[in-house]
Amino acid sequence: MTTPLIELVDIEKHFGAVIALAGVSVSVNPGECHCLLGDNGAGKSTFIKTMSGVHQPTSGKILMDGKEVRFSSPRQGMEAGIATVYQDLAMIPLMSVTRNFWMGREPQKKFGPFSSFDFKKANEVTMAEMAKMGINLREPDQAVGTLSGGERQTVAIARAVYFGAKVLILDEPTSALGVRQTANVLSTVDKVRKSGIGIIFITHNVRHAMAVGDRFTVLNRGKTLGTALRGEITPDELQDLMAGGQEMASLEASLGGTV
Amino acid sequence: MSEAIDERVRKTSALRKALIRPELGAICGVILVFMFFLSIARDSGMFGPEGVMNWGIVSAQFAVIAVGACLLMIAGEFDLSVGSMIGFSGIIIALFSVTWGYPVWLAIIIAFVLAMAIGALNGYLVVKTGLPSFIVTLAFLYILRGMTIFIAITSTNKTIIGGVRDVTAGDPVAWLFGGKILVGFFQWLADIGLIDKYVAGNKAGQSVVEGIPMLMIWAIALVLFGHWLLTKTRFGNWIFAAGGDSQAALYVGVPVNRVKILMFMFSAFCATVFATCQVMEFGSAAADRGVLKEFEAIISVVIGGALLTGGYGSVVGAALGALIFGVVQQGLFFAGVESSLFRVFLGVILLLAVILNTYIRRMITGER
Ligand SMILES: Nc1ncnc2c1ncn2[C@@H]1O[C@H](COP(=O)(O)OP(=O)(O)OP(=O)(O)O)[C@@H](O)[C@H]1O
Ligand SMILES: [Mg+2]
Numbered sequence: 001m002t003t004p005l006i007e008l009v010d011i012e013k014h015f016g017a018v019i020a021l022a023g024v025s026v027s028v029n030p031g032e033c034h035c036l037l038g039d040n041g042a043g044k045s046t047f048i049k050t051m052s053g054v055h056q057p058t059s060g061k062i063l064m065d066g067k068e069v070r071f072s073s074p075r076q077g078m079e080a081g082i083a084t085v086y087q088d089l090a091m092i093p094l095m096s097v098t099r100n101f102w103m104g105r106e107p108q109k110k111f112g113p114f115s116s117f118d119f120k121k122a123n124e125v126t127m128a129e130m131a132k133m134g135i136n137l138r139e140p141d142q143a144v145g146t147l148s149g150g151e152r153q154t155v156a157i158a159r160a161v162y163f164g165a166k167v168l169i170l171d172e173p174t175s176a177l178g179v180r181q182t183a184n185v186l187s188t189v190d191k192v193r194k195s196g197i198g199i200i201f202i203t204h205n206v207r208h209a210m211a212v213g214d215r216f217t218v219l220n221r222g223k224t225l226g227t228a229l230r231g232e233i234t235p236d237e238l239q240d241l242m243a244g245g246q247e248m249a250s251l252e253a254s255l256g257g258t259v
Numbered sequence: 260m261s262e263a264i265d266e267r268v269r270k271t272s273a274l275r276k277a278l279i280r281p282e283l284g285a286i287c288g289v290i291l292v293f294m295f296f297l298s299i300a301r302d303s304g305m306f307g308p309e310g311v312m313n314w315g316i317v318s319a320q321f322a323v324i325a326v327g328a329c330l331l332m333i334a335g336e337f338d339l340s341v342g343s344m345i346g347f348s349g350i351i352i353a354l355f356s357v358t359w360g361y362p363v364w365l366a367i368i369i370a371f372v373l374a375m376a377i378g379a380l381n382g383y384l385v386v387k388t389g390l391p392s393f394i395v396t397l398a399f400l401y402i403l404r405g406m407t408i409f410i411a412i413t414s415t416n417k418t419i420i421g422g423v424r425d426v427t428a429g430d431p432v433a434w435l436f437g438g439k440i441l442v443g444f445f446q447w448l449a450d451i452g453l454i455d456k457y458v459a460g461n462k463a464g465q466s467v468v469e470g471i472p473m474l475m476i477w478a479i480a481l482v483l484f485g486h487w488l489l490t491k492t493r494f495g496n497w498i499f500a501a502g503g504d505s506q507a508a509l510y511v512g513v514p515v516n517r518v519k520i521l522m523f524m525f526s527a528f529c530a531t532v533f534a535t536c537q538v539m540e541f542g543s544a545a546a547d548r549g550v551l552k553e554f555e556a557i558i559s560v561v562i563g564g565a566l567l568t569g570g571y572g573s574v575v576g577a578a579l580g581a582l583i584f585g586v587v588q589q590g591l592f593f594a595g596v597e598s599s600l601f602r603v604f605l606g607v608i609l610l611l612a613v614i615l616n617t618y619i620r621r622m623i624t625g626e627r
Contacts, residue, residue: 054510075512086510092503092572093622095496104511106493116491146625183407 003066004029005198006051006082006167011060019187020046025207028198032187035209036202037242038219041246044202047219048169051200052084072207078248083160084169087176093151097137100144101126101159129158133188150181154188160185161192168192169200174208186211204241218242268391273587281564281625285579285614288562288608290412292583296590305593308454308468318477320587321559322578326485327529328556329577331522333489335502335569336385336392338526339377341556342451343403345549348374348534350407353544355422356427363423364432371531376529382520392523400553408546424542436477436532437469437539474536478578481529485574498522502569560586562612564619571620583608 004027015181028034038044049055051062054069062069064080074084093101102122107216109118121139130137133154144152152175158170170189174182189212193199193216203209204206209216218225218241225241304310324341331338342465348370355366381399386391411418418560427433448454457463491512500508501518509515533552538544562580565572587608591601620626 074510078512084510086507090499092507092570093626094501094503094566099496099499103496103508108493108494115493116487117493117496119491143624190346 005064006064007063007243008047008051009063010057010136011050011062013050013055014058021050021057022141022224024222024224026200026217026221026224026227028200029046030166030198031193031196032214033199033201033212034217035195035202035213036200037206037209037238038225040243041206041221042219044219045171048084048171048202051077051167052082052169057142077162081164081166082169083163083165083167083170085153085156085160086174087174090157091144093143093152094161094183095131095144096141097144097147097155098122098126098140101129101155101162105163108252109135124201125162129162133158134184137238148181150179150184153177153185157185157188157192161195161197161236165195165197167198167200172203172204172207173201174203182208202244206242209238210235265395268554272523279619281619282576282579282621283564283619285563285576286611286617287585288583288612289352289579289586291560292586292590294607296586296594300583300590300594303595305590308448310593312468314585314589316472316474316585317471317589318360318582319475320536321507321555321584322478322579323474323481323533323536324529324552325559325563325577325581326481326574327522327526329560329563329572329574330485330489330498331526332565332567333502333558333569333572334498334519334522335505336382336519336522337396337557338523339393340399340403341397341526341530341553342549342551343400344377344527344533345373345389345537345552346546347377347403347407348531349460349538349544349548350411350420350546352535352538353423354410354414357420357422360417363427365428367436367535370535371528373529374534375439375524378524381527382523385518386519386524387411397496404546411546418546419543420545421543423544424539431511433539434473436473436535438473440473440476442470445470449502454543470491472540474540477536478531478581481532482578483573485577495517499570502571504570530596555584558609560617562609564612564616566620571624575600580612583612 007025008028009025010023011021011025012019012023018084019176024043024047026034026036026047036044036047046055050057053074053076056070056072062071069080071080071082077084092103095103107118107121110119126140127134127137130154135154144155147155153170156172157168157173172251173185173189177185186208189199189201193212201209201212214228214230215227216238217227218238278324305314306492328341333495351373352363352366354370355361356363357535358475361369362548377399381392384390384395392514408418411420412461427437445454445466445468449456449468455467457465457467489498497508497513497518500513501515530549530552534544534549537548552595559580560572560577561567561574562583563573563578565577582604587604591604
């Protein structure tokens with residue numbers, strides 16, 4: 001058995017009286033895409049924020065390569081190789097692709113006592129990395145606001161991969177996207193996985209999960225409902241698990257099986 | 260996937276690319292304003308050496324505070340206490356040097372330290388409380404103004420402190436703010452007849468343009484520094500990021516709070532440069548100086564293409580906005596137009612520039 005890249009054991013997270021997570025355990029292996037499913041408010045975002053250092057767990061352990069770690073800021077998480085692509089916070093639309101790509105890690109060029117942003121290098125790398133993901137930019141200084149939703153997600157993913165992410169967390173990267181764009185993002189996920197990076201993929205959409213997932217974990221009201229490997233579970237079973245079985249079955253019947 | 264060339268991308272001409280920039284609105288404004296005054300005030304002396312110096316100095320004053328306001332606005336915040344800060348710094352310099360007898364250089368340094376500490380406090384309160392900077396700095400607009408008058412009255416029984424000139428002679432730091440350079444060059448220009456000389460009084464025989472005041476050098480230096488910082492450095496990228504989306508910036512490790520606090524301090528620094536130059540020029544400080552300067556700075560910045568909500572803008576644009584401001588204010592005076600029209604004219608320019616800026620910004624950033 002391989003040691004997981006990251007393993008979270010019995011994570012609890014309380015916000016005052018609100019128990020957002022009541023003991024969740026999830027792990028990711030190298031080159032694996034672990035899908036995290038669950039209804040609104042299940043605690044998925046809270047969980048990955050705990051993983052990336054935005055929140056500190058109330059109790060529970062985080063192990064990386066078998067050693068316990070503790071992140072007190074997203075910066076520390078990043079330095080340990082955990083990169084997160086937040087759904088709506090991924091990119092700043094007013095800024096250029098290059099400025100976004102390098103945000104927080106701008107390459108510097110020195111002359112004398114002054115150091116400046118090395119745009120030449122930054123532009124070249126950005127263009128090359130985007131091309132690897134199958135997106136040909138018009139120019140690296142075009143604003144991210146002029147890109148499509150899928151392209152923006154791809155810039156964020158390319159950025160994470162370039163900066164040596166070991167674990168890539170994607171929070172609902174496909175929820176606002178059309179069919180083509182979703183397919184592009186899913187194929188990007190596939191490329192990234194093949195390079196040995198572990199992926200946590202959050203989605204509401206069972207079909208998107210089935211398309212790329214190697215393992216599936218369903219959260220409900222802050223608890224793990226179950227984990228299944230690819231091939232052990234059918235899309236319908238996964239859907240039922242997510243929505244809490246019984247109720248959904250009857251709802252679905254009344255909607256004529258269209259959900 | 261797609262071929263190397265995306266068929267949906269039209270070739271953009273080099274001209275279009277050169278034109279579509281954040282400063283375009285301000286550039287058009289400058290052209291418009293100069294054309295206007297060349298046609299109505301050409302013979303008034305406005306474009307002679309003295310006239311240019313006149314509106315040049317006023318524009319430079321606006322530019323000094325506009326640079327600070329610009330970087331701060333791009334970082335997503337406002338500073339409404341700039342005007343009060345100008346009054347405060349001026350009084351501090353005059354109090355320490357004239358009233359309490361400290362050397363002028365020390366008084367100036369004390370003013371900078373105090374002002375920047377208050378700027379840091381502004382910033383700290385904004386980032387810690389999460390309140391809009393509009394409110395926090397509005398509070399400081401009143402607090403600082405009131406404190407300035409209080410300090411002046413309790414220590415001198417006056418709100419105006421004169422006699423600064425008597426203590427500045429030979430002080431190198433005072434010269435940095437109140438001195439003039441190229442004096443010999445301008446005298447030479449006058450000697451060969453390119454510039455008029457005074458014909459009577461105690462300055463008879465001297466050039467009417469004595470030299471370039473240090474205020475202008477400060478303005479140019481601050482604009483160049485601000486432009487370089489914003490567009491060419493890592494810190495500049497953080498300024499854009501802090502104002503564009505502070506959460507997104509925070510999540511990738513940009514020290515957003517530090518950036519914002521530093522920009523509040525820089526705004527205070529610029530206000531103090533303005534105040535020091537003014538005190539040196541007038542030879543006095545008054546507790547009511549700088550009223551409304553914060554708005555004039557913000558207007559220059561907005562004419563210059565910056566987005567009020569942050570994340571977008573240009574220091575060069577803000578400098579052009581300051582130039583428009585200075586030329587219009589002094590130009591109407593040269594043209595002999597009723598000065599109330601200054602405000603009308605300024606309002607119209609503000610509106611036109613902002614409308615044009617909005618179009619350009621949408622073109623560049625794909626905003627809807
Ligand atoms: N900072 C916070 N303070 C208080 N309660 C919070 C906080 N963050 C999350 N919660 C609560 O924790 C629960 C889980 O929220 P979370 O955002 O993790 O859900 P989610 O699974 O990501 O849902 P969605 O699918 O809608 O994104 C919710 O009930 C939410 O109200
Ligand atoms: Mg969520």
